[in-house]
Amino acid sequence: MTRKPRLICVAGARPNFMKVAPIIAALKARDIFDVVLVHTGQHYDPDLNDRFFTDLGIPQPDYRLEVGSGSHAVQTGTVMIKFEPVLDEVAPVAVIVVGDVNSTVACALVAAKKSVPVVHVEAGLRSYDREMPEEINRVITDSISDILFITERSALDNLRREGVDEKRVQFVGNVMIDSVLQNVRRATSAATTLGDRLPAGQPYALLTLHRPSNVDDPVVLRSLIDCMAALSDRLSIVFGIHPRTRSRIEGFGLSDLLAKSGIISCPPFGYLEMLGLIEGAKLVLTDSGGLQEETTALGIPCLTLRQNTERPITIAEGTNYLVGNDPAAIVRAVDEVLTSGGKTGRQPEFWDGQAGERIARALEQAYLT
Numbered sequence: 001m002t003r004k005p006r007l008i009c010v011a012g013a014r015p016n017f018m019k020v021a022p023i024i025a026a027l028k029a030r031d032i033f034d035v036v037l038v039h040t041g042q043h044y045d046p047d048l049n050d051r052f053f054t055d056l057g058i059p060q061p062d063y064r065l066e067v068g069s070g071s072h073a074v075q076t077g078t079v080m081i082k083f084e085p086v087l088d089e090v091a092p093v094a095v096i097v098v099g100d101v102n103s104t105v106a107c108a109l110v111a112a113k114k115s116v117p118v119v120h121v122e123a124g125l126r127s128y129d130r131e132m133p134e135e136i137n138r139v140i141t142d143s144i145s146d147i148l149f150i151t152e153r154s155a156l157d158n159l160r161r162e163g164v165d166e167k168r169v170q171f172v173g174n175v176m177i178d179s180v181l182q183n184v185r186r187a188t189s190a191a192t193t194l195g196d197r198l199p200a201g202q203p204y205a206l207l208t209l210h211r212p213s214n215v216d217d218p219v220v221l222r223s224l225i226d227c228m229a230a231l232s233d234r235l236s237i238v239f240g241i242h243p244r245t246r247s248r249i250e251g252f253g254l255s256d257l258l259a260k261s262g263i264i265s266c267p268p269f270g271y272l273e274m275l276g277l278i279e280g281a282k283l284v285l286t287d288s289g290g291l292q293e294e295t296t297a298l299g300i301p302c303l304t305l306r307q308n309t310e311r312p313i314t315i316a317e318g319t320n321y322l323v324g325n326d327p328a329a330i331v332r333a334v335d336e337v338l339t340s341g342g343k344t345g346r347q348p349e350f351w352d353g354q355a356g357e358r359i360a361r362a363l364e365q366a367y368l369t
């Protein structure tokens with residue numbers, strides 16, 4: 001029997017998992033490639049990792065690189081060193097990388113230097129802020145990718161500006177939204193997730209923070225906790241705390257402030273819990289990229305606590321507002337949303353649950369015809 005051509009799909013960190021799930025499902029349904037899932041181990045805590053595999057029904061990885069945490073150089077370099085022998089052994093027709101984390105750029109670099117085609121899913125997004133490590137990962141990954149799948153049309157303008165050949169770019173929509181639409185009916189209700197930590201029927205805002213710009217500076221982090229504490233007099237604040245943020249809170253001596261703040265502190269949520277919490281929230285306060293898109297898909301107002309976004313369609317067409325991290329601006333924006341109900345938004349083009357299928361079709365054309 002002839003062997004099916006192999007495709008490596010790379011996943012490393014939490015925001016990758018909801019992107020690879022629909023791609024793997026669509027490829028497996030066609031049954032024309034052998035899909036080899038490589039998990040770099042950038043994220044390893046069960047809260048950021050195992051629960052997502054279970055919630056999203058992702059098959060167990062074929063290879064685990066177990067790179068763990070480290071500086072950007074150590075983490076990126078370790079992924080590269082550990083990925084190279086896997087790439088040699090598997091000998092795929094292409095390597096699929098998603099998003100903008102260190103694992104994305106590391107595996108793309110290894111593949112490109114071995115003349116193995118790189119497929120980048122969620123290409124062309126730009127914040128134009130090189131202080132964000134992800135922006136550097138995006139620019140480098142796109143510059144060495146052979147097929148660039150984009151989630152919104154503005155990404156094509158960004159790629160054109162960087163001289164990327166348009167023939168390599170395909171607008172397929174947003175795989176992250178495939179996952180939202182496939183799973184929202186199974187979402188865990190906020191009442192189940194929060195139990196007696198949130199009185200029944202009490203309105204709440206959902207908060208997540210993990211970007212260096214918000215959590216690495218003690219003055220900024222303290223001012224954000226103070227701001228959320230003040231807001232929690234008006235509506236409950238449910239805070240899912242990323243391990244990186246937890247360690248900063250402890251390291252900066254802010255644990256007491258948080259404990260006394262009235263904020264409902266929780267460990268990071270699983271995927272189905274997160275969907276339920278977004279759906280039930282009055283609004284979401286976040287510096288995450290993915291939540292900006294998920295709130296648009298679910299029609300829930302989102303206040304992004306950053307100075308810029310690489311996902312402008314969530315503002316132009318969706319429910320997102322760019323607020324920054326100045327407490328006065330945050331309070332004003334919350335007031336506006338609570339008074340007006342916030343933007344209702346509309347579904348951006350191709351955020352329709354079919355992006356994984358479009359990608360599978362395009363890969364079949366690219367590597368099998």
Ligand code: UD1
Nearest residue numbers: 013014015042043044045048069070101102133134243244
């Ligand atoms: C990474 C991504 C970021 C993404 C985020 C989502 C990069 C550059 N950043 O940031 O784009 O939005 O994931 O979560 O790739 N840690 C744990 N347990 C884990 C993983 C991390 O405790 O399983 C802690 C460690 O202290 C680690 C720190 O979090 O040093 C940072 O982890 P890292 O993967 O480097 O970056 P994130 O902040 O998670």
